[in-house]
Amino acid sequence: MSPASRRCRARTRKGERCRNPAGPDGLCAVHRRQSKAATPEPQAPLPGPPTPDAREPQAPFPAPPTPGAREPHPNRGPEPTPEPFASLLHWAEEAVEFLGRRVLGEYEIDEFGHDPDLVEHVLAPLLRPLYRHWWRVETRGLEHVPDSGPALVVGNHAGTLPFDALMVALALLDEHPAHRALRMLAADLAFDLPVIAPLARKSGNTLACAEDATRLLEAGELVGVWPEGYKGLGKPYRERYQLQRFGRGGFVEVALRTGAPIVPVAVVGSEEIYPMLANLRRLARLLGLPYFPVTPTFPALGPLGAIPLPSKWLIEFCPPIETAGLGPDAVLDPMVLFDLTDQVRDTIQQTVHRNLLERGGAFS
Amino acid sequence: MGRRILVTGAARSTGRRLVGALAEEPEVERVVAVDDLEPAEPFPARVEHLAVDLRSPALVRTVQSAGIDTCVHLGVTAEPRAAGGRASMKERNVLGTMQLLAAAYHAPDLRRLVLKSTTAVYGSSAAGPALWTESMPHETPRHGFGKDAIEVEDYVRSFDRRRPDVAVTVLRLANQVGPTVDNPLTRYFELPVCPTMLGFDPRLQFLHEEDTAEVLLRATLGPTHDGTFNVAGDGVVLLSQAIRIAGKPPLPIPEPLVNRVAELVGRTVDFSPEQIRFLQYGRVADTSAAAGQLGFTPKWSSLHAFEDFANTRLRRLVTEEQVARLEQDALGWLRRAAGWVARELPR
Numbered sequence: 001m002s003p004a005s006r007r008c009r010a011r012t013r014k015g016e017r018c019r020n021p022a023g024p025d026g027l028c029a030v031h032r033r034q035s036k037a038a039t040p041e042p043q044a045p046l047p048g049p050p051t052p053d054a055r056e057p058q059a060p061f062p063a064p065p066t067p068g069a070r071e072p073h074p075n076r077g078p079e080p081t082p083e084p085f086a087s088l089l090h091w092a093e094e095a096v097e098f099l100g101r102r103v104l105g106e107y108e109i110d111e112f113g114h115d116p117d118l119v120e121h122v123l124a125p126l127l128r129p130l131y132r133h134w135w136r137v138e139t140r141g142l143e144h145v146p147d148s149g150p151a152l153v154v155g156n157h158a159g160t161l162p163f164d165a166l167m168v169a170l171a172l173l174d175e176h177p178a179h180r181a182l183r184m185l186a187a188d189l190a191f192d193l194p195v196i197a198p199l200a201r202k203s204g205n206t207l208a209c210a211e212d213a214t215r216l217l218e219a220g221e222l223v224g225v226w227p228e229g230y231k232g233l234g235k236p237y238r239e240r241y242q243l244q245r246f247g248r249g250g251f252v253e254v255a256l257r258t259g260a261p262i263v264p265v266a267v268v269g270s271e272e273i274y275p276m277l278a279n280l281r282r283l284a285r286l287l288g289l290p291y292f293p294v295t296p297t298f299p300a301l302g303p304l305g306a307i308p309l310p311s312k313w314l315i316e317f318c319p320p321i322e323t324a325g326l327g328p329d330a331v332l333d334p335m336v337l338f339d340l341t342d343q344v345r346d347t348i349q350q351t352v353h354r355n356l357l358e359r360g361g362a363f364s
Numbered sequence: 365m366g367r368r369i370l371v372t373g374a375a376r377s378t379g380r381r382l383v384g385a386l387a388e389e390p391e392v393e394r395v396v397a398v399d400d401l402e403p404a405e406p407f408p409a410r411v412e413h414l415a416v417d418l419r420s421p422a423l424v425r426t427v428q429s430a431g432i433d434t435c436v437h438l439g440v441t442a443e444p445r446a447a448g449g450r451a452s453m454k455e456r457n458v459l460g461t462m463q464l465l466a467a468a469y470h471a472p473d474l475r476r477l478v479l480k481s482t483t484a485v486y487g488s489s490a491a492g493p494a495l496w497t498e499s500m501p502h503e504t505p506r507h508g509f510g511k512d513a514i515e516v517e518d519y520v521r522s523f524d525r526r527r528p529d530v531a532v533t534v535l536r537l538a539n540q541v542g543p544t545v546d547n548p549l550t551r552y553f554e555l556p557v558c559p560t561m562l563g564f565d566p567r568l569q570f571l572h573e574e575d576t577a578e579v580l581l582r583a584t585l586g587p588t589h590d591g592t593f594n595v596a597g598d599g600v601v602l603l604s605q606a607i608r609i610a611g612k613p614p615l616p617i618p619e620p621l622v623n624r625v626a627e628l629v630g631r632t633v634d635f636s637p638e639q640i641r642f643l644q645y646g647r648v649a650d651t652s653a654a655a656g657q658l659g660f661t662p663k664w665s666s667l668h669a670f671e672d673f674a675n676t677r678l679r680r681l682v683t684e685e686q687v688a689r690l691e692q693d694a695l696g697w698l699r700r701a702a703g704w705v706a707r708e709l710p711r
Contacts, residue, residue, distance in 0.1 A: 085709075089702040093695055100691040104684060105608030108667065111600050111648055112494045113567045191645070192490035194563025194619070198602075201567065211493040211500065 094121070112212070113201030116181065123203055124173060130163070131170050134310050135269060139171040141317035147178040150217040150260040151320065153224045154251060156243055156267055156348050157232035160293045162186075163308065164270035165226060169203075171315050172222065183216050184224040185209075189290065210254055217258040225251045227341075234279065234291035240271035241356060243349045249341035252323075256331045256340075259324035264344050266351035269313030272362045274298065311362045314355045318347050366393025368473070369584060370432045372418060372464060373439035375399035377544055378480070380407070381577045382436065382584070387411050389585060396426060398439070418460030424467040427474075434476040435468055436584055437461065440516050442482070442509040443548060445634040450508070457512040458519075465523045474527070478583045479520050479534045483569070483594060484510040488638070488645040495650040498536070498592045508638045517592075524590075531588035535579060538596030538649060538666075541673035542573030548635035553678060555632065558607045559625050562616040565604045566646025569596040572664035572672060579660050589658055594649035597666035603643065606670055611680025 098121045101107055107117045131137045145151060155168055169182040185208035190200040206212040208225065216223050226232065231244040255262050276293045284292035298305030321343065323330075330336045369386055373379045374397035383397045387408040395411045397403075398418070407413050416422045418439055427435070440457045447453035468474055486496040487505040496502065505511050517534060524532040539549045552558065579595050607614045617625045626640050654660050664672065674680075 085702055085705050089698060092698050096691055096694045096698070100687050103608060103682060103687055105605040107605070109567075109600060109602060109605070111567075113600065113602065115602075188491040194561075197490065197563065198565035198604075201565075202602075206494045207491065209493050211497075212495075215495065 109202070112183070112204065112206045112216070113198075114181070114183070114204040115202040118202050119173075119181070119204065123199070124170060127166055127170050128174070130308075131167055131174075134308070135167065135273075135313040137167055137171065137269070137313040137315060139175050139315045139317075141319075142171070142176050144263055144317045144319050145172060145176055145180065145222065146261070146320075147176075147180075148220065150220050150258060151222050151263050152213075152217065152251060152255045152260050153182060153222060153263045153265050153317075154344050154348070155224065155226055155265040156352060157226035157228040158235065158240065158267075159270035159272075159308075160233060160274035160276055160291075160295070161308075162226070162233060163273060164267045165224060167270075167313065168224060168265055168267065168315060180222045182224045183221045185213055185226075187229060187290075210250060213251070213254045214258055217254065217260045223260075227251055230290040234276065234293065236279065237271070237275040237277060240275075241268070241352050243345055243352070246341050246345045249337045252337050252340045252344070253331055255323045256326060256336075257328060259328075261320035261322050261324070262340070262344055263320045264318040264347040264351070266316045266318065266348045266355060267313070268315075268352055268355040268359055269311045269362070272311035273308035275309070309363070312359055312364050314359055316351050316355055318351055321347075366391055367434060367585070368392075368394040368396075368430060368432050369434045369436065370396040370398060370427060370430075371436045371438060372398045372460075373437070373441070373480075374407075374413075375401040375403040376438070376441075377404070377546060377573070378540070378576055378580070379403075379438045380405060381573070382438070382580050383407060383411055385577060385581050386584065391585070394430065396430060396432065398423060398426075418456065419463045423464065427464075427467040427471050431473045432471055433473045434478070434584055435464070435471075435474060436478045436480075436580065437464060437520075438480045438580075439464075440480065440482075440509075440513060442484075443634045444508070445631075454512055457509075458515050461516045461519055465519055468530075469523065469527060474530050476584075476588055477520065477523070477530055477532045478580065479516070479532070480580065481517055481534050481536045481592075482509065482513045483536050483538050483596065483647055483649045484638070484642070485513050485517060485536060486647055486649065488566070488641040488647050490645055492645075492647075495648050496594070497650045498594055498653055505638050510638050531590050533583045533589050534592040535583060536592065536594045536649065537576060537579075538569040538571045538594075540573055540576050541570045541669050542576075543672065543676040545573045545673070548633050548639060550673065550677070551633045552629075552635075553606070553610045553612065553674070555629070556612070557615040558610070558612045559615045559617050559629055560603060560607070561622060561640075561644045562618045564644045565602050566643060567600040567648050568603055568606060568646050568666070569600055569648050570666040570669045570673075571596050571662060572669035575662035575664055575669070578663070579654075579658070582658070582660060591653075591657065593654040593658055593660075594651050595654050595660070595662070596649050596651050597662045597664050597669045598651075599666045600648050601666050601670055603646070609667075609671055610674045610678050611682055612678070613681065 101117065107115065109115045145153070153168065155164065158164060165184055169184060172180045172182045181204055184205045186200055186205045188207055190205065191197045191207060206216065213223055213225070227246040228244040229247060235244060274293060274295045276295055278294040280292040280294060284290065295305060321340070326336065369392060371379055371383055371386070374383050379397070379399065380403045383395055386392050386395050387410055396414055397407055397411050398414045398416065400415055400417045414422065414426055439460055441447050441453060444450040444453045447456055468477065483496070484505065486492065486502045487510055489503060492502065493500065504514055520532060520534060524530070540547060541550060575597065583589070604614065622640060
């Protein structure tokens with residue numbers, strides 16, 4: 001008996017194949033219950049509740065956002081809905097569906113805790129206004145990020161809080177043609193803080209260690225790494241746009257082992273969101289934090305000081321640096337590792353300088 | 365000559381199930397079930413029940429004189445109260461294992477040793493990798509069940525070195541769930557509300573009781589595999605998701621109060637202290653070695669196994685039907701509202 005081959009024949013609400021093992025009727029426990037729950041309501045005035053089999057993967061709801069194309073109402077005849085209301089209705093319907101799914105726990109996460117359903121419906125919509133309106137992010141060079149398969153995105157890190165990483169991830173999710181999810185490597189502090197820890201996992205991050213990075217790349221994922229770490233994130237404002245040491249180059253080792261190309265990414269704009277004037281080291285140590293920033297507004301204005309400044313951002317993905325040609329033996333040569341690390345760092349530093357000149361004023 | 369198998373911890377649900385399955389195998393000549401407890405359902409007639417503690421001399425005599433060729437050690441317990449306190453639990457787990465191994469060392473016919481261990485040996489922390497493989501160096505849990513399991517594994521490994529003719533299989537099982545399993549975690553989900561740590565949502569892995577039985581049976585009767593293997597259902601389930609599937613209200617506890625609540629809950633659920641960290645950070649093991657070398661893939665995914673447990677054992681506060689109806693009501697209302705706006709707005 002090979003049970004793994006007998007998967008449920010239904011599709012999940014996201015239109016992917018259900019991965020649960022199937023019972024004798026070809027359905028798993030979840031979908032069997034759903035189809036039972038769905039059948040006793042045939043007299044519903046509009047297309048019935050979510051029967052996974054009957055549902056079109058791409059159109060999770062029968063009501064499309066355009067007027068005129070809606071299903072005619074059996075009693076009142078066709079009702080064209082004006083455009084803004086149609087999209088509002090579509091949004092509300094998605095929200096209702098999302099809540100139903102969440103209440104019942106009917107969603108799937110991967111082994112790292114990545115919850116694409118939550119990212120798509122909650123986390124990305126929360127960050128989008130920051131991306132579009134607050135920081136007016138301009139993204140370039142997306143063609144350098146492959147549509148599929150593994151790649152290691154390496155970027156500069158700044159701004160006291162890691163918003164630069166979130167914006168790079170959102171750029172790839174929203175603007176890349178393949179809408180790729182960036183799986184970022186984060187410090188262990190991110191997985192130790194209440195509230196932050198589960199969000200870090202659910203948005204697809206994992207611990208910055210060679211084991212996790214290798215596993216993700218081998219699974220063909222797009223992995224993001226910020227080798228400056230706290231040194232970059234918590235550096236004073238006067239050192240803005242000067243890249244710090246790139247760790248010990250562990251990311252290059254992982255890329256070489258897995259043969260994944262390295263895509264350097266340069267972020268301009270993140271340095272000005274929380275200009276760090278001083279670092280209260282002693283207080284930071286007391287709180288167990290890597291630094292405690294003093295900005296013009298924090299902690300002077302209290303929680304208001306946590307509002308980032310609206311700088312203008314430019315994100316540029318640089319041409320990929322191939323590592324597959326060097327072969328796995330290159331890992332053994334420390335010189336290769338140093339050279340590659342420097343090459344990546346220089347590429348980012350030069351792109352940052354070029355884009356800084358082009359951008360002009362920080363708040364233009 | 366048929367197989368002569370000794371099973372420790374045989375009266376608990378996992379052990380009882382294995383003993384029952386072994387008794388039905390024609391190639392098995394003799395099954396000795398060791399446990400000082402009585403099983404919930406009596407052992408089959410051909411099973412010899414040795415109602416002693418692992419530290420008893422009767423066990424030593426049996427292992428040596430009965431021509432035992434396979435020893436399946438399921439006797440490591442995670443429940444301090446059922447074992448008569450933490451000190452007694454440690455005594456049973458660690459010293460019991462030492463005694464068993466001492467007896468096994470002198471058993472001339474012994475060819476195979478199977479240890480039921482746990483993924484709790486990996487501990488739970490923010491600084492661990494997302495998935496544990498068997499060979500990764502891990503921090504040693506300093507308390508309770510996890511610590512016992514590590515010590516037991518250490519003794520078993522040293523036995524492995526001293527008796528190279530015995531194939532030693534160590535199975536690190538994830539948390540077990542299913543229609544009949546009774547352990548601290550299933551009792552936790554049976555509470556009227558599920559206390560969680562405020563601001564944390566760990567990843568959990570489950571193993572269905574049928575898969576537990578299957579993997580133990582395979583390790584006992586199938587081809588021998590020297591080594592250590594993680595065994596868990598595919599995929600992971602978040603604690604919040606599990607609580608929703610269980611249909612229970614979660615009760616997030618802020619960190620300063622956690623120990624006090626844990627003490628209260630601990631009395632009903634009977635867990636050892638490191639379980640709190642498990643509910644904070646969770647733990648996921650990589651099962652590819654079991655799939656590749658043992659050729660064992662669990663039939664139930666983590667999610668499916670938990671759903672089976674929830675469906676058979678728990679009563680949901682909110683049912684799928686209610687949610688489906690609410691969803692329909694809300695959608696119908698929304699569409700009517702949109703229709704009304706569409707008709708009224710032009711005027």
